[in-house]
Structures are given as C-alpha cells and as structure tokens.
Amino acid sequence: MxxxxxxxxxxxxxxVTDDAAAFNPSAADDHGALLEAxxxxxxxxxxxxxxxxxxxxxxxxxxxVGDRGIAEDIIHDAFVNIWNKAHTFDATRGSGKTWIFxxxxxxxxxxxxxxxxxxxxxDETADRLDAERAQEAETDMQDHFDWLGHxxxxxxxxxxxxxxxxxxxxxxxxGFSHPEIATRMDRPLGTVKAWIKRSLAALRECLS
Amino acid sequence: xxxxxxxxxxxxxxxxxxxxxxxxxxTLNAEQRRDVERRLLEDPQLQQAIxxxxxxxxxxxAMVEPVAPSNRLWPRILRTLDSQEAAQSAPAxxxxxxxxxxxxxxxxxxxxxxxxxxxxxxxxxxxxxMLAFSPAQAPSSRYLVVLMTPQHTQxxxxxxxxxxxxxxxxxxxxxxxxxxxxxxxxxKADDWSGPVSLGLVEPGETKQLSLDxxxxxxxxxxxxxxxxxxxxxxxxxxxxxxxxxxxAVEL
Numbered sequence: 539m540x541x542x543x544x545x546x547x548x549x550x551x552x553x554v555t556d557d558a559a560a561f562n563p564s565a566a567d568d569h570g571a572l573l574e575a576x577x578x579x580x581x582x583x584x585x586x587x588x589x590x591x592x593x594x595x596x597x598x599x600x601x602x603v604g605d606r607g608i609a610e611d612i613i614h615d616a617f618v619n620i621w622n623k624a625h626t627f628d629a630t631r632g633s634g635k636t637w638i639f640x641x642x643x644x645x646x647x648x649x650x651x652x653x654x655x656x657x658x659x660x661d662e663t664a665d666r667l668d669a670e671r672a673q674e675a676e677t678d679m680q681d682h683f684d685w686l687g688h689x690x691x692x693x694x695x696x697x698x699x700x701x702x703x704x705x706x707x708x709x710x711x712x713g714f715s716h717p718e719i720a721t722r723m724d725r726p727l728g729t730v731k732a733w734i735k736r737s738l739a740a741l742r743e744c745l746s
Numbered sequence: 747x748x749x750x751x752x753x754x755x756x757x758x759x760x761x762x763x764x765x766x767x768x769x770x771x772x773t774l775n776a777e778q779r780r781d782v783e784r785r786l787l788e789d790p791q792l793q794q795a796i797x798x799x800x801x802x803x804x805x806x807x808a809m810v811e812p813v814a815p816s817n818r819l820w821p822r823i824l825r826t827l828d829s830q831e832a833a834q835s836a837p838a839x840x841x842x843x844x845x846x847x848x849x850x851x852x853x854x855x856x857x858x859x860x861x862x863x864x865x866x867x868x869x870x871x872x873x874x875x876m877l878a879f880s881p882a883q884a885p886s887s888r889y890l891v892v893l894m895t896p897q898h899t900q901x902x903x904x905x906x907x908x909x910x911x912x913x914x915x916x917x918x919x920x921x922x923x924x925x926x927x928x929x930x931x932x933x934k935a936d937d938w939s940g941p942v943s944l945g946l947v948e949p950g951e952t953k954q955l956s957l958d959x960x961x962x963x964x965x966x967x968x969x970x971x972x973x974x975x976x977x978x979x980x981x982x983x984x985x986x987x988x989x990x991x992x993x994a995v996e997l
Contacts, residue, residue, distance in 0.1 A: 581827070588820055593812035601810050602772075607973070607987045608896070610819050615899040617823045618830075632797050636804045643772075643807075645897050651776040653896070689805030709771045710803055711810060716773050738767035745802070 569634030576624035584621050587638060595642045602646040602713030612649060616642040650713055683707040694744035702737045705730055757785075757792065766795030770803060822922065826900070829920055889913075891969045893990035902990040905969055910962035915953045921989065923949055928976040932984055933960075935967045940983050947971060967994040 569590070575583030595616065600609035619641055627637050682704045686692055695703055701723065708714045708722055716734070720727040757765065768774050769782045785792055889907035894900060902921055907913040915931060923929060929949060934941040942960060947953055957963060970991040972984040979985045 581824075584823075585820070588823070592819075593814045594807070594810075596815050597810045597812040598807045600813050605987065606813070609813070610815060611895060611987075611989075612897060613815060614819060614823055614826065615895060615897050618826050619899065621827060622830075632801055636800050639804050639807055640770075640800045645899070647772045648776070648779060649897050651774070651779055683809055685806060685809060688808050689802065691802050691806070706771065707806070707809070709773045710806060713772050715775065719773075734768070734771070734773060735764060738764065738771070741802075742763060742767075 569638065570627070570629045571634070573620070573624045573627045573634045573637065574629070576621055577627070584617065587620065588617060591635070591638060595639065598639065598711075599642055599646040601711060602643070603649055608649065609646070612645045613642065616645055619645070647713055651715070683711065691741065691745075694741045697744060698737055698740065701725075702733050705733050706737055709734065757789070759791070762789075762791050762795050766792060767799050770796055770799035818922075818924070825920055825922075889963055889965075889994045889996055891967075891992045891994045893969060893971060893992040896988050896991055903971065905992070905994070907963050907994070910964070911957045913955050913957065913963065915947060915955070917950050917952070921949045923973070926976055927973050927986075928978065929971045929989065930974045930978050930984065930986075931969070931971055933967060933969050935961065935964050941968070941970070943979065943982070946974075946978055963994060965994060965996040968992075969994065 569587065572583040572587050572590075576587070592613065596609055596613050599612050599616075600606055603609050603612065616638075620638055623641075627634060679700055681700045685695060685703060685707060695706075698706075704723060705719050708719045712718075714722060716731050717727055719725075719734075720730045723730060725733075765774075765782060769779065774782065782792070782796075786796070888909065889905070891905035892901050893903040893905065895902065900919065902917065902919045904916050904918055905913055906916065921929070929947045931944040931947045931953070932941040933944055944955055945953075968991070970984070971989045972979070973986040973989055974984070975986075
C-alpha cells in the first residue's frame with residue numbers, strides 16, 4: 539500500500555500505527571512549512587495546523603487548566619498568537635511542532651499560575667509539616683505515567699527513580715506547581731523542589 | 747546571594763539551565779514566569795536553554811488523550827482574525843476622526859500585545875488611555891478599565907468612568923454568547939468581601955450604569971464579565987467562567 543501526500547509526493551510503505559508521525563513521515567517538517575505559509579498570510583495553512591494538532595493541543599491545555607471552556611479559550615488565543623507571530627518562528631532553532639505546543643502550553647501555564655495565587659505558610663509551619671510527611675511517607679515505586687516510548691529522553695528518564703519521574707510529569711503534563719506536586723506525592727515541599735532541580739540536572743548530565 | 751537587588755542580574759550558566767528547565771516544566775510561579783519572559787527578550791543563552799528543554803519534553807505531551815474541539819472553535823478563531831484585519835485596513839483618516847475608528851485602532855494596537863507578559867498589558871493600558879481619551883472623546887473621564895481575556899491576550903471591552911459613580915461599558919471586539927447563556931458584569935474593590943453584579947450585558951452594545959448603591963469607584967477596582975445562564979448567576983457571585991477581566995486605572 540502506498541500513501542500520497544498533499545503535494546503529490548509518494549511516501550514509501552509504512553506500517554500504520556497509532557503514531558501519526560510514523561503514518562506520515564514528513565509530518566514533523568510539515569509544521570514548520572505551514573508556519574512559514576502562515577507568515578505569508580495563508581489562512582489555509584493555519585487551518586491545516588488546526589486540523590493536525592487542534593485536538594492534541596486542546597487535550598494538553600485542558601489537562602493543565604482542568605476546564606474545557608477555558609481550555610478552548612486558550613486554544614483560540616494560541617491560534618491567534620500562532621498566526622500573529624508565525625513570522626518569528628525560526629526553523630533553525632527548533633521544529634514547528636515544538637513551537638506551537640509551547641505557545642499553547644505556556645498560555646495555559648500562565649493562566650493557572652495567575653489565577654491560583656500560591657498559598658504560602660510560614661517557615662516554621664512548613665518545617666513541621668515537612669518533618670511529619672517525611673516520617674509518614676513510604677517510597678512510591680509506581681510510575682504514575684506511561685512515559686516510555688515517546689522521545690529521546692527515555693534513556694535518561696529511565697535512570698531516575700519512579701518517584702522523581704512522577705514529579706517531573708505531574709509538573710509537565712498536569713501543570714502542577716511545587717506545592718501541588720508535594721500534596722499529590724505526599725512528600726515535603728522542600729524534598730519535591732530539590733528532587734525536581736536534581737532530576738533536571740541529572741537529565742542534562744545524561745544527555746551531554 | 748541577595749535576591750532583591752540582584753533579581754535581574756545576569757544568570758550564570760548553571761542558573762540559566764535550572765531556570766529554563768523549571769520554566770518549561772511549569773513549576774515556576776506567576777512572578778518567576780514573568781521574570782523569565784522578560785529576561786528571554788535579551789538573553790540568547792536562556793532562549794537556547796528553553797528551546798532545548800521544549801524540544802526534549804514536547805514528545806511526552808503525547809501521553810495526554812486528545813480532546814476534540816467544539817465545532818464553534820475554528821469559526822471563532824477566524825472571526826478574531828477577520829476583526830484584526832478589518833482594524834488594520836481601516837482608512838487612517840477615519841481612525842483619527844471618529845471615536846469608532848479610535849476604538850478599532852485601540853483594538854488593533856492591543857492585539858499587537860498578544861501573548862506578552864502582564865507588564866506589557868500595563869503599557870497597553872497606557873496606550874489605551876491615550877487613544878480613548880483624546881479630546882474628541884470624553885475629556886472629563888477619570889477611570890479606565892480594559893477588560894481582557896483571562897490570558898491577557900485580547901481586549902474585549904472598555905469601561906470608562908466620567909465620574910466615580912457613572913460608568914459606561916463599551917465593546918471593542920466581537921463576542922458570541924452561546925445559546926442559553928448570557929454575559930454578566932461584576933465588580934469588586936480590593937476591600938470588598940465579594941463581587942457585586944452590575945447586571946447582564948448584551949454583546950456588542952454599550953451599557954451605561956450608575957453606581958448609586960455602591961461605594962465610589964476606586965483605583966485598582968476589579969471588573970469582569972462571566973458567562974452565566976441566560977437569567978444570570980443563580981447566586982450572589984459569579985458561577986461561570988471569566989471571559990474578560992481588568993482593573994481600574996485612575997487617570
């Protein structure tokens with residue numbers, strides 16, 4: 539079986555999987571080309587980006603903001619932003635797909651961080667709560683996310699303890715703040731902050 | 747080290763990497779995020795580090811189940827693009843001569859601030875003050891509120907107050923109210939216990955209000971429009987999502 543791309547280019551036979559990128563080998567590069575077309579004022583290109591990624595972007599944003607209506611507002615703003623700023627996209631600095639996901643994700647993160655003022659407790663209370671939690675907590679060996687098989691970071695993520703991977707993904711996927719992660723993981727806030735900082739450093743080390 | 751005096755000092759390589767990772771991961775608070783977004787404009791190392799983390803982590807967004815957008819979303823995006831273009835192509839003479847032109851220019855200028863940090867919104871508000879209060883308009887106006895989407899990316903309405911007791915709410919964009927829903931207008935000053943309803947608002951229509959039963963308008967007073975059932979919120983506070991929000995600036 540052969541597939542014909544939008545421009546009539548024929549792709550070699552590929553196995554059909556859930557992964558759209560595998561289905562269409564040029565998908566990753568298409569996003570950059572579509573952004574360049576947006577910068578030239580071609581609305582059809584924006585519509586194609588919307589058709590390609592709209593539901594995935596909405597899934598990512600809805601997970602972070604926790605409200606379908608607000609998530610749609612953010613996707614509206616994200617696509618207007620993508621249209622207005624397409625000329626600033628620089629293909630030499632990253633893929634178009636990464637660019638549009640980061641536009642939408644950061645709008646969602648700015649929304650939840652601005653809307654929910656962080657609850658702070660005084661240092662003494664925080665220390666006491668931390669000490670209690672540290673004593674009670676058992677080691678959580680279970681992964682909360684089915685993370686394997688998605689990206690080049692797999693090899694390095696595998697070197698982290700499951701608990702630490704959970705912290706990273708509760709932040710990246712759920713959009714949780716440090717205190718929210720501490721609550722979800724039932725771990726002291728200071729521990730969670732230190733874990734995340736060290737995990738990021740360990741990932742950089744592993745990649746270098 | 748001192749966090750106060752040195753908050754905008756150059757970052758070391760390690761600090762740059764740490765900040766970039768936490769920014770992309772999403773763990774920074776609102777203030778820290780604004781700081782990163784300001785630094786980003788003039789720090790190529792930080793840009794590079796953030797780009798690297800975006801690239802490494804983006805594939806893991808595939809863990810999230812997609813959610814199909816409603817059929818209304820794409821037409822809504824197109825309408826916004828249309829109104830932007832209409833504002834851009836309005837003849838320059840018209841814009842200078844008529845209040846409606848001024849409003850559409852204001853609308854356009856605000857759209858240029860899309861996606862920028864909250865600091866930029868303050869600049870945009872200053873700009874709005876200049877345009878909306880030119881001599882052709884209301885010379886005695888004393889307060890201005892630009893009501894923006896919660897993400898501060900788009901202006902939808904302006905509140906002008908010629909006195910602390912007399913305000914008008916004017917649309918500067920298009921907004922489509924879903925069937926069975928209505929926009930409700932609310933206000934709250936800093937020291938009030940909760941917001942007070944100023945009634946339902948028709949999209950696209952200017953509304954005049956006297957605040958006779960309320961304390962006089964004050965600086966920084968909050969105004970918002972929420973989406974409620976068409977009879978308004980059943981409670982004495984908003985129950986639906988915020989569509990537009992802004993604070994009063996004394997002029």
